[in-house]
Amino acid sequence: METIRNLKSLQVFQLAYVHQNVSRAAQALNTSQSSVSYHIKKLEEELGVVLFRRTARGLEPTDEGAALAADVEQGLTAIRSGLERTRQRANTLRVAVLPMFASRWLSSRLGGFWERHPGLQLSIQNHNNSYARMENPLGFADLGIQWGQGAWPKFAVHRLWPEHLVVVCSPDYRRTRRLERAEDLARCTLLHVDDTRMWEEWLRNAGLSLSPQQPQMMLEDRHFQLSSTINGLGVSLFAAWLVQEELSDGRLIDPFDRAWSTAFSYNLIHPRGAGLSKPAREFRNWMLALCE
Template identity: 35%
Template sequence: MKRLPPLDALHVFSVVARTRNMSRAAETLFVTQSAVSRQVRQLEEHLGTALFVRQARGIELTVAGQRLLPAVEQAFDGIRRAVDALAERPTDLKFKLPPTLALRWFLPRLPDFQARHPEIEVRMSTASFSQIHFEREDFDAAIVAGTQEPADCHTELLFNEELTPACAPALAARLRTPADLAGEALIHLSPDHADWRAWLALAGVSHPALASGPSFELSDMAANVAGQGLGVAIADPLLIADDLRHGRLVTPFPDLLIKTDYRYWFACPRARRHEPAIEALRGWLRAEIEASLAECLGKS
């Protein structure tokens, strides 16, 4: 195999080929014209063929020079791009997700993702979390929650919502059976109290004050109030997984869960679903959610 010519000589060749003039090539390279001529001559001797021919209107490439030039330019362009990539700052990944999921589940785990992927910097937002329009919004990926799968993008189902009562440990000590809830205030996630109605029906009990009790738009707020011992919230165990692990909240009836039609999807633009940063986030999310579900619900 013939030894490769020196990179300096190939670089000089590409500049001369681009300028078609030894003097201009020397100015571009900040060397003398004789140095340029010497590099070209040495390259031609190494290859055993002429690369340029002098004509009245300047220097032109020979057939051999025309064959060599695209490969040289492609090689130097590849080196240039590789060097630029090494000098780039970490990839910014703009990520949108629901507030409760962000505050109670994602943020506590984000340091783990950053440690595994220091080249990716996640920039998080919880604005208008119930929908995503990648063509109008400046986001790279999202977790979208709702009853309808997001349209016009690539989606993957992450998990289905399941609800069960959750409360402070001291209050949970008074709850031996679902019927004991009749003496406690219920904290609601919807004005129509549909979630509690469905769970009480599953448990086969009633509550004398179902129509009363505070209602909150966010599960995070309901969980905070429940953690203060002010009532029993109904919550998705995954969203309060850290509260359960640290004993801030307890699920007194963990085997009684209602499945709702509310779901959480990972979403990203279809054309970008195979980008390394998006694939890294998606894979990490799926693994972490699976681990959380296994821990708080005993699922495998």
């Protein structure tokens, strides 16, 4: 890529063109008249053209000078716009969140972060546990909350806390399916989001396996899964803390009365090698400190 030489001379030239006077250009630049004249002469020698005619009234642009001034102004406008966009991005933070995690954990705590960073522009982007699979994750968000086992080699992964899973269903569903033991799940519809890996882990820990004939239903997100479970469409696995309200008020029950450890967890992730902005580092550090 060819470098732009004499960028300073181009800036001096542009102000000289605007003012058409060496003295006023020097004042605008807070420099000397001789410095302005030097840069104009240097640029003319570099380009091999005359940019100004010197007259008693000041500087009169030649045709070449007027044409160059139009191009330089266009370039400087693009540079100024780029600098402004960079400044705005430097004060903007985009976080990709899972809706249920955001509503049940993050939203009640965000006020504390904003109090520390009142000038920050914070953009919360919902995703369906897809941030780690995006072709261009940085085009979507600076950081992401991702549920899973943490095996995303292209990302720096910070596990937020160890999770425990509970099997839940509606009271009517348990009664009609006579759900008492793990083996009874064979006659239940297993509800899940994304894939069956959580159920496969749970069944494996219970000494069982997922049968190809197992009734199951994949749902779009955890909120839909929760409402479907409450409405008696099947049995779900949830992080225990996510469904405490529904267990307490009886909309859901835990038929096995037990929480199970799991390799799955919520993770704060960001692409490796890209470098974090100052707001992104501050958000990461704030969030990880909350989770200690």
